[in-house]
Amino acid sequence: MGGARLLPWSRRGQPGSQSAAGRAVVMATPSVRAAHALVDGDLTPLPQPQGSRASREGLGSRAPRDPRRGPIPWAPGMNRKKLQKLTDTLTKNCKHFNKFEVNCLIRLFYNLVGGVERQGLIIGLDRNAFRNILHVTFGMTDDMIMDRVFRAFDKDNDGCVNVSEWVHGLSLFLRGSLEEKMKYCFEVFDLNGDGFISKEEMFHMLKNSLLKQPTEEDPDEGIKDLVEITLKKMDHDHDGKLSFADYELAVRKETLLLEAFGPCLPDPKVLM
C-alpha cells in the first residue's frame, strides 16, 4: 500500500475546538485521569468498599484501585453526610451505576468544579469546562457536536451541567443501552429540537465532513449529495426529513448509523 496514507484523517484529526481545550487546560490533568479511572473500569461492578476507616477524614469508601491512576481526591468542602445523602438520591435514579460508582462520580464532579453548592448558589460545569472534558477524556473534536452534547447533558437548560445531570449523562455515555443512546443521539442531531432532522440540519452537521477539492465548481455539491445518500438510506417514509422512527429503524438495521452525523458518544478506543 505504500507509505502515503490515502485518508486525510487516518490519525484522529486536530480538534476543532483547540481554543476551547486550551482555555480550560489548567484543571485537566488530575481530574481527567480520575475520569479515566472510571471510564476504564470494567463492566463488572467495582468491589464494594471494606468497612475499615482508612483515611484521615474517616471515609470508608476507598476501593482498591489501580495505583497508576491515583485516587480521586476528596471533594473540597463537602461533608460526609451530605455526600452520603446525595449519593443515595442519585443512585436511586440511576440504573447503570452502583452506589460506589455514583459516589466516585460525585466526588469527581466536585473536583472538576472546584467546590460545592452553598445556600442557593448553583454551581456546575459551564460550557467550556464541559467541552474540555469531552475533548480530552472522550476524544470528541467537533465543536458543534460538543455544544449539542452539552445541551443534551444540560437538561434544565441553565447553561451549566449540575451534579445530577453529570451522573445521568455519564450513565448514558458509559453504560447506556442502545435505546437510550438512540434517543440521546437523535436529540443531539435534531439541532432545532423540532423532532425531525431536516436536510438543512444534516447539511449543517456534515458540511465539514468532506475534503474540499479546489477543482470542484460547487464545493457544497458533495455535501448535498452526501445528505441525499443519507436520506435515501435512512428516510423510510420518504418525507425528506428524518423522524425518530426513521432514525430508529435505520440504526436497528445498521448500528454504525447511531452516530451518523458526527461522533457524540465516547470514542470506543478511549473506552478500551
Next chain:
Amino acid sequence: MGLALAKLAQWTAAGHGAGTLEITPLNEAILKEIITFVESFIYKYPQEAKFVFVEPLEWNTSLAPSEFESGYVVSETTVKSEEVDKNGQPLLFLSVPQIKIRSFGQLSRLLFIAKTAKLKEAQACVEANRDPIVKILGSDYNTMKEDSIALNILDKITRDDDPEREIKKKIAMLLKQLDQHLLNHSLKHISLEISLNPMTVKKDIELLKRFSGKGDQTVLESIEYTSDYEFSNGCRAPPWRQIHGEMCYVLVKPHDGETLCVTCSAGGVFLNGGKTDDEEDINYERKGSIYKDLVTFLREKSPQFLENMSKQGISFNEEQQKEKDPLSEAPKKDEAAAFHKDISGSDKRSLEKNQINFGRNQMTKRLEPSLNWKTTVNYKQSKGSVKEIQEDKHTGKLEKTRLSVSLGRAQLRRKSAEKIEEIISDSSSESEEDEEPPDHRQEANADLPSEYWQIQKLVKYLKGGNQTATVIALCSMRDFNLAQETCQLAIRDVGGLEVLINLLETDEVKCKIGSLKILKEISHNPQIRRNIVDLGGLPIMVNILDSPHKSLKCLAAETIANVAKFTRARRVVRQYGGITKLVALLDCAHDSTEPAQLSLYEARDVEVARCGALALWSCSKSHANKEAMRKAGGFPLLAQLLKTPHENMLIPVVGTLQECASEENYRAAIKAGRIIESLVKNLSSQNEQLQEHCAMAIYQCAEDEETRDLVRLHGGLKPLASLLNKTDNKERLAAVTGAIWKCSISKENVTKFREYKAIETLVGLLTDQPEEVLVNVVGALGECCQELENRVIIRKCGGIQPLVNLLVGINQALLVNVTKVVGACAVEPESMMIIDRLDGVRLLWSLLKNPHPDVKASAAWALCPCIENAKDAGEMVRSFVGGLELIVNLLKSDNKEVLASVCAAITNIAKDRENLAVITDHGVVPLLSKLANTNNNKLRHHLAEAISRCCMWGRNRVAFGEHKAVAPLVRYLKSSDTNVHRATAQALYQLSEDADNCITMHENGAVKLLLDMVGSPDQDLQEAAAGCISNIRRLALATEKARYT
C-alpha cells in the same frame, strides 16, 4: 449510436416508413446501453466529446427549456448552449420542440438534464436519426456499414494528418466498438429473453388444452389455434407473418373474460388485435405488452386461471417438466440466467465463443435475419445459430460441473494419495481455487452499469471524507447488491479496495467495522480475494484479530475465512502469525456444560469462537497451516468447542477437524480425545452439512482400526446406515458412504451393517449415483464381500448386474473398487455364473489394458477366482483373442502389485494344460525367471506358485534352471513368511525333478533350509520340502552309484 441499431432494433411491424421503435425488452436494453455509452463519453473521452458533428442530430424533444441550467442561454422557447463551434454556432440548439445537437459533450449533458426521461429522449433521437454515423462523421463513413470495408476507411483516415481527422478516426473506432458491444449485448439478451420456439409453444398449448374444458376445476374454458394448417417448421402463422418471428395465433377463452386472441412469436407472447370481421383474418398489430410465455401471459390476464393453476399447479408443473426435459433444444431460461449470474472463467470462455460465433454471422451477413427473423429461410438458420450458442453455454456449464465432480472425488481419494500429498503439502481440494481465474477487468467500454458510477461516487467520499462521511458512505455501499459480481468488480475498479483496506489501518473502530462488512461480502469473489492479498490486506486483518472489540474480531476472522481460500492467502495468514491468533479466538472460556442460559456477553464470545473456527476451516486446507494450528494448541480447543450444542459453531469446527484428519497427528489426537463420540453424536443432528462433515471426518479417520471400533462402540454405525436412505444430498451421501466404506474394513462393523440392512441399501445405490458416491458404495461392498453371507445378499439383491455394468467405467478409483467386489463375488459359484453370463470376465480382462497399474492389478486379482470357479475355464480363457499374450506381457510391468496379481492369474490359467502350452509359447518362463530376484514377499509367494504351476509343461523345468530362477528361489526359504515358504517348497519340489536344478539347489544350501521346513506344522509345506529333499537325495545316491560302479 451505432449502425447496430439499424440492424438490431425491432422496428414496428408497420414498416420502416413510420420509423418508430417498438417497446420491447430488447430495444430497451439497447437504448440503455447507448445511454450509458453517451453518458460516460464526456468523462472518458473529453477530447472527442468536443468534436463537432458534420450534421446535427435533430429530433423532437419533450424537454422544456426551463430544465436547462448553467451553461445554456435559456429563453421562453429556445435554448442555446454556451459551448460553440469555430463559427460561433451553438452546439446545442433547442427551439421547442425541435432540438439540434452537434457534439457528444452536449449529448451527454442533455442526458444528464433529461434524468428520468433519458430513455424517451434516446428513443426519439434514434428514431429521428436513422443514420447517425453519417450525420456525425459525414457521408464518407456511410460505407462503414460494410464491415469488410471499414478497415480501408480507417486506412484512408490514417493517411491524412489533420488532427481533426485523428479525432474522427477515434470516434469512428469508438462507434464501431459500441456497435460490437451492442451486437454482443443484444445477443446475450436474446438468448436470455427469447426462449420460445415452435416446439415449446406447441407443447405449452397442448398441455393447456389437456387442462381446459367445461367446469370450474379446469384452468381455461378453451384454447384453440386459429389455423389448422401447420407448416413444416412447426409454425402456423402465414409465411408473411413468420418473417416477423410470429409462430401461431391462439384463441383463448378463460373462465372469467372475453376470448383473447393471442400471438405467439419468437419474441414472446402478446395480445393482438383479434379476429377481424370477415372471420378469416387477424389484426396482427400488438395490443399489449409482451410476456415470456403463454402461461405467464394467462396468469396476468385471468385471475381464475391463476387460481386454478395453483390448484392444479403441482400436476401441471410436473407435466410441464416432463414435457420440457426431453426437449433439449428448449433453452432452459433459468439455467441460462443462473449461468449468467455466475460469471466464471468458463463463462467468459463461452461468452467469447458467442463473440466468435457472432463474428462469423456478421461476415456471412446473416446477422440481420438472425436477430430480426426476417425471412423464413434465415429464420431457421438463425435459430440454429442461437441454439449453437446455447449449446456452447450448456457445455460450458457441464464442464464446470464435471470439474467439481472430479474435485469431490479427489477429496474423497485424498487418503489413498497420501504420499503425493506429502509432496504437494496442500490437500487436494485446493486445486479448485488454485486455478487462477483470468483477471478480467471490466472493459473501459460502454457496458458499465449505473451502479458503477454510484459506487465510484461513494468511493470518492470514502477517500475525501472524515469519519462521519466515511461511515455514511460505507453504509450506503452496503445497500448495493454486494453478492453481484458487477458491484464487486466496480468497487475494485474504482480503487475502492485500496481505500477499504486502508481504512482497516486507521484506529476508527466504526470505519473498520463498516469496511470489513463490505470486504466480507465481496471477498466471496475469487478475483477480489486475490486483489485483497495483493494489496496486503491480510496482515492488517490478522492484526485486527488482536483487537479488544469482539465484533471487529468476528468480522476480521470471517473475512479471512473468505479470503484464505487459496494457497498464497493461507500462507500469508500463517506467516503473519494469523493461525496462532485465530486459535486464540477459539478459547471462548465459557463452561460449555451449562449452555442453557448464555448471557449476551457469553453469546458474543461464542460468536468470536465461531468466526475463528470458520477462518481456521479455510486455512486448514494447507498442510503447513494444520501443523501451525496443532502447535498453537488448536486441537484441544476444537475438541472443547465440539461439545457445544450450537449447530452453526459445530459446522466449522467439524469442518476443520475433517480437513485436519488427513494428518496422522490429528488422527491420533482424534482417537485419543473422545472426538469420535461427538462426531457420532452429531451424525444424528438435523443439519445436513453437519452430518456431511461428521461423516467425512469419520471417513478420514476410520483407516485406523481402533477408531473403527470406537465408531461402533459409540453407536455410530446405525446413524450412518440410516443416512444411507437419504439420497437427495449427494455430498452428504458421498461422505456417509465413504464413512461406511472405511468402517466396514472391520469385520464386527460389517456384521452390524448387515444387521441394519445397510448392504441391501448399498446395492440399491449402485445405479444413478454420481461417481464419488459410487466409488464409496462399491468400496464398502468390497469390504462387506469378504464374508460369504454378504456375497449372497448382494447376489440376491440383484447387485451383480449393476456391478458388472460399472466395469466399463473410466474412473480409476471406481474401477479398482468394482473389480475387487466382482472378484470377491466370483468366489461364489452361483454369482460366478451370473458374472459369466453378463460377460464380466471379458470386461475384467479388458481392464488389464487400463493404463493405471492399480486397476490392472485389481483386475488381475479379480480374474483369479473367476478362472478358478468358471465352468470350462480353459475354454473361456482361450476364447479371449490375444488375452493370454496380454497377460504374459504384463509380467514386464515394474509395479510389484501388478506383477504379484498377474502371477496369481497365471497360476490359475496354467491349471489348464492347453493354456499352459500357449503361455509357454508366449515366453512366460523367461519372464517369470527374470522376476525371481525380488524381496517382496507377496510377489515371491505368487511367483513361486506360478513357477511351480508352469513346471508342468514340456521342458519348462529345465528352462527355469537355464534362466537362473532356481538360486533365488532357494533364498526365498530364508524369508519370514510361511506362505512364501510353502509356495517356494512346492516350486522347488517341481524343479527338483530336473537334475541340474538339484545341483543348483544343493550348491545354494537348500537342503538345510528344507530340512527345517520338514519340521513345519504346515502339511503341504512338509510334504513339498520332503519331496524336494528326496529328489535331491535320490540324485546324490544315483551319482554315487554311478561313480562306484
